[in-house]
Amino acid sequence: MIDEVRISDLGVIEGAELRLHPGFNVVTGETGAGKTMVVTALGLLLGARAESSAVRRGAERAQVDAELTVRGDHRAVRLAEEAGAWVREDEDTIEDTIDGTIEGTEDGVGRYAGETALMLGRTVSAKGRSRAGVSGRAVPISVLGEVGSALVTVHGQTDQLRLRSAGAQRRALDGYAGEEFAALLAEYRSRYADLRAERAELEDITAHERRRRLEAEQLQQALEQIDEVDPQPGxxxxxxxxxxxxxxxxxxxxxxxxxxxxxxxxxxxxxxxxxxxxxxxxxxxxxxxxxxxxxxxxxxxxxxxxxxxxxxxxxxxxxxxxxxxxxxxxxxxxxxxxxxxxxxxxxxxxxxxxxxxxxxxxxxxxxxxLSTLQSDGDRIEVLRASVAEAETQLWEQAAELRRRRIRAAELLAEAVGTELAALSMPHATMVVDVAETEELGPDGADAVAMLLAPHAGAQPLPLGRGASGGELSRVMLAIEVVLAAYDSADTFIFDEVDAGVGGRAAVQIGRRLAMLAEHVQVIVVTHLPQVAAFAQNHIRVHKSSVLDDSASGGFTASDVRSLSDEERVDELARMLAGQEDSASARAHARELIADASAT
Known part of the structure; x- marks a missing residue:
């Protein structure tokens, strides 16, 4: 979970400090105010490519730092430790981000039971150079991307990172299949590992039979020579x-x-x-x-x-x-x-x-x-029999895994279809295809593919093909809502997930984002008040222009901060009617907030 983000000299943002809620966070603001800079900042922490043009005019560098709360056994912690980061500090503070310091919380690292604090940092110079850090340790950008991607999933108009690979789709389906399936899969993986070890030994013996025979002869001659002398210790x-x-x-x-x-x-x-x-x-x-x-x-x-x-x-x-x-x-x-x-x-x-x-x-x-080499013939027969028996058993287990996957795929597709209908995509069809492979693998003998037919009569295509950016964001939201209790990252970022919708569909999008936020942290960039009304933490990006007598004529800056309850009403009124002081717009805003809270 992201606790805090600090941004300086990035785009139109001169300096901002965002404290995020563990549930539903929304980012709003007028067009051009710099809402996407917030997503850009988070993207930099995920290893996104850095452009020198993103550095604020007149600044030497842009910097983004984030403090996250992470489970002590999280994969991101292991990756950070492998990179040399010190993420299990016992003192009261954590210092030294990549270019400066960030003070730790009063309780220090591990302030929650079984959790620790993790720092991510990224700087981009006006000359185009970029640096990254994890908990005070300078690391390659790729390592920062690995750590960040293990914690945060981005769904945007051009970024649909999660469930992009076949492996990720299979893992998501397996998580959805439940605990009993997980136990069967664990048993299969253990037996498959044993099979691989036996196959490797059999292949080594048979493929290198001549070499092993020659080795046995050489050992025999050497031992005869030693035995003839019969050396004694000392x-x-x-x-x-x-x-x-x-x-x-x-x-x-x-x-x-x-x-x-x-x-x-x-x-x-x-x-x-x-x-x-x-x-x-x-x-x-x-x-x-x-x-x-x-x-x-x-x-x-x-x-x-x-x-x-x-x-x-x-x-x-x-x-x-x-x-x-x-x-x-x-x-x-x-x-x-x-x-x-x-x-x-x-x-x-x-x-x-x-x-x-x-x-x-x-x-x-x-x-x-020599004894092992001389028994190769017997060992080959034993291994061949054992491999054949293991393969038979594994094919049977793989068939059972496939049967359960197919059933889970049907339920998953049905559940996602229900969510898509509520997200103003009533004719979209989700298909989770489970196909048998020719060979056994570490996870069975199945190839899993999630396909989408965005319109009636459309040919189901892999996710990311055949759907617009806005549609794909809603598809991913529907999938994440269904999978949230089974398989998810710690934080989800949705950029313009509500593109091209409004009215009742917008309310449904907000409601489902709130449902997802019951399980994970959600950060949404939106222009719809119906979505923003469901948020537990409302962040506004406000643009201001300053004129001066310089040749450039002035500069534009954006202020980013969390809103109070009354300020939130003002912002929703602005989003509804363009007039935050409109009595009717304010009344409508209060109604939206009340309806969202009652849901």
Missing amino acids: EDAELKAEALKLENVEDLREAASAASAALSGPDVAESVDDAPHAVALVERARSALSAVSDQDPELAETAAQIESVSAMLNDAAGQLGAYASSLDESGPERLAQVHQRRADLDRLTRLYGPDVESVVAWAEESRAR
């Missing part, structure tokens, strides 16, 4: 450490022997060197202190430490001796085995992963893939 690191040890075995043996001799002395059978060694020296120190350790506790503590060191040196010496003895003469043969094993692992890591762990993981995944 093995490459262990082999690297072992190779380093084997390559330096003599240096390691010499170092271990030298260290062992330094600690406990050389082997008696191999040396006559009786130089003191670490174990003997430490033992000598321990013996010297043990004789007197009972005479001083401090010295006893030191003696205990030396005794601990002596035990550690003896252990280390024993370990070094054992280590040197373990370095046997088979080192070169083992080193060759290690080098070969590392070469085998390196070959695998070059082909299947950066390390042994990656190779093992790849092998596990490939075994599962």
Whole structure:
């Protein structure tokens, strides 16, 4: 719902601020006053093409901003968020439209349960450049159009945007068909999605059979190669450490022997060197202190430490001796085995992963893939049977959907025909054609087309063909009135929907616009007082001319504002008789308002 629209320097409108009612809003004014500029302003927010000629003379740019209240789960909110707009603000205000600021409401975004505020902005420079914004975020014009079109539907003399496509007409009919139909359609869509997935898998298997067979052969060869080597996680690191040890075995043996001799002395059978060694020296120190350790506790503590060191040196010496003895003469043969094993692992890591762990993981995944590929024949048979069964069931469901659509189409056409008769089109016929398609689709196997025969004996043609702009606006009004409770946008704009009618038909148009406004917000540009009398919010566009001594001789400006109850009587009197101070016209105006209120 549009809460407020601000317009500056657009056409003859220098500046205007429109506060709109959630129900029926009407815009009136003398010919040339700028009523259509209001619709033009709203059109800019829907992504309409911007012309530099629309900028008010002498101004650098025209600007239109609108604040809307939107359900939090509305498609427009999702589109705005995808464009980067911040539409779920928790603060008390929303600021920064595309060229300036608009203050938020006192309650802030989401001031109604489950609703949020959305800002749309559009500027057009006198040089022809155009900019768009959604809740403070600059966006392409196309994005603004998507967001706006999700919220607002325009029906005008040249714009009949809603239900223009076959898809929109089918969706409208489906909405009219009711909740039971919606449940059946949801079930059909779920099964159709499963069918598409199975078809895609079957097509992939059969269409790429040769490729899959080759892939299986390659995987088989690769896995055989890996299995022959049988890599173990962490093995490459262990082999690297072992190779380093084997390559330096003599240096390691010499170092271990030298260290062992330094600690406990050389082997008696191999040396006559009786130089003191670490174990003997430490033992000598321990013996010297043990004789007197009972005479001083401090010295006893030191003696205990030396005794601990002596035990550690003896252990280390024993370990070094054992280590040197373990370095046997088979080192070169083992080193060759290690080098070969590392070469085998390196070959695998070059082909299947950066390390042994990656190779093992790849092998596990490939075994599962190979199992799938090797079962292609069985899987094809299973899929073919499943697809055939699913198609049979879906054709049956599609037939049931068609039966219900045809019934709904008959009721819809009848209801629209009744509305058309009341809108001064008694001989117009609405036809909703439901035709079977050759293939199943995501919504069944039906093509829906809404056709109109505007006159008796006329061939039914698609909406938009064979009817004048005024007739088409009334046709769309009739359809929207019927569909309002089932399928509708949040806001409808009707421009000159009453063209070419008057009297009783005008009253019926006003009444049906009021009926539509019970479900959605309606904004109507009209020249008929019978229509305006039904409005809950009356907006007048008033033109004034100012003369000056400039070369241009002056300028024209339009004032746009909502009318009070008494001002509304004046405006209807002007529309009735051209004289707002006429007593009879004013009396007639009051009568129109009273009759509309009593309806």
